[in-house]
Amino acid sequence: MSAKPRVFVSRVIPDAGLSVLEKHTSPAIWPHDRAPTRDELIRGCKDAEALVCLLTEKVDGEVLTAAPTVRIVANVAVGFDNLDVAAGTRAGVVMTNTPGVLDDTTADLAFALLLCTARRLAEGDRLMRTGTWGGWGIMQLLGHDVHHATLGIVGFGRIGRGVARRAVGFDMKVLYSDEFPAPPEVERELRATRVPFDELLAKSDFITLHTPLLPGTKHLINAQTLGKMKPTACLINTSRGPVIDEAALVVALRSGTIAAAGLDVYEHEPKLSPGLVELENVVLLPHIGSASYATRGKMAEMAANNVVAFFEGKAPPNALNPEVLTRA
Numbered sequence: 043m044s045a046k047p048r049v050f051v052s053r054v055i056p057d058a059g060l061s062v063l064e065k066h067t068s069p070a071i072w073p074h075d076r077a078p079t080r081d082e083l084i085r086g087c088k089d090a091e092a093l094v095c096l097l098t099e100k101v102d103g104e105v106l107t108a109a110p111t112v113r114i115v116a117n118v119a120v121g122f123d124n125l126d127v128a129a130g131t132r133a134g135v136v137m138t139n140t141p142g143v144l145d146d147t148t149a150d151l152a153f154a155l156l157l158c159t160a161r162r163l164a165e166g167d168r169l170m171r172t173g174t175w176g177g178w179g180i181m182q183l184l185g186h187d188v189h190h191a192t193l194g195i196v197g198f199g200r201i202g203r204g205v206a207r208r209a210v211g212f213d214m215k216v217l218y219s220d221e222f223p224a225p226p227e228v229e230r231e232l233r234a235t236r237v238p239f240d241e242l243l244a245k246s247d248f249i250t251l252h253t254p255l256l257p258g259t260k261h262l263i264n265a266q267t268l269g270k271m272k273p274t275a276c277l278i279n280t281s282r283g284p285v286i287d288e289a290a291l292v293v294a295l296r297s298g299t300i301a302a303a304g305l306d307v308y309e310h311e312p313k314l315s316p317g318l319v320e321l322e323n324v325v326l327l328p329h330i331g332s333a334s335y336a337t338r339g340k341m342a343e344m345a346a347n348n349v350v351a352f353f354e355g356k357a358p359p360n361a362l363n364p365e366v367l368t369r370a
């Protein structure tokens with residue numbers, strides 16, 4: 043490379059990624075501990091040839107038109123519903139994500155959230171912190187057993203399978219629903235059975251969501267599908283918030299349509315739907331599925347490597363629209 047390409051990085055990212063960018067490019071880093079507004083993002087991209095962004099930045103046709111020098115957008119996330127990839131393709135801009143490196147970390151979090159929700163750990167913690175615990179009680183904080191229960195996994199990709207792998211250790215019965223069946227050896231190893239979605243809803247004690255946000259998965263969980271679940275069911279979401287109709291979930295949790303929910307993601311992040319925080323039977327986490335030191339480092343490094351590969355004239359390994367690269 044001759045002159046180092048200018049890269050706008052929309053937040054301070056882990057050193058593993060920054061050091062790669064600093065070595066091979068000329069990065070300008072958004073210094074604040076908050077997402078840039080749309081205008082700030084566009085201003086940051088002025089004269090930049092690449093954008094390294096997070097899932098909090100919506101990069102659509104309007105942003106790309108306002109930032110015509112940007113040739114690659116590297117998302118530091120596997121989910122890319124914040125990127126308008128079709129607009130990128132039209133504008134000749136390559137877009138990349140970070141698949142693979144966060145699967146186990148996110149599966150760990152999903153399982154932790156499942157346990158926390160089932161056994162009411164957050165409520166117990168609140169009891170202790172508020173000094174309101176009066177001592178051991180035989181009827182106190184009774185929850186749901188995880189071992190031997192039926193787990194329904196919606197979306198049986200890498201993360202969904204990671205959760206199934208953890209469920210094996212708890213002797214759970216695993217059902218999954220996915221457009222595509224997993225190979226028989228994977229089903230055998232994970233003791234997982236593919237069932238129609240409605241059957242999964244009706245039979246599962248725990249339902250965990252691992253589907254990307256697509257037009258077809260928006261509000262997949264709604265008043266109607268919640269109504270098909272067991273009244274004792276716990277719903278876990280570590281995928282994307284809009285997969286659940288959050289207002290309908292509040293009603294379902296309030297009325298006992300289902301027993302509990304554990305959420306790491308929200309329909310209108312960072313805002314929560316009215317009524318959610320008042321409910322005791324929901325565990326709320328701040329979108330930390332991939333938040334381990336090691337994994338966030340790998341994600342940042344992967345995003346940086348995509349940018350470097352592009353400017354070295356190679357195909358970025360995680361291009362979402364590789365067809366842009368083959369165009370003259």
Ligand code: DGY
Pocket residue numbers: 097118119120121122144281331332333
């Ligand atoms: C992702 O990568 O899509 C997660 O939601 C954040 O790590």
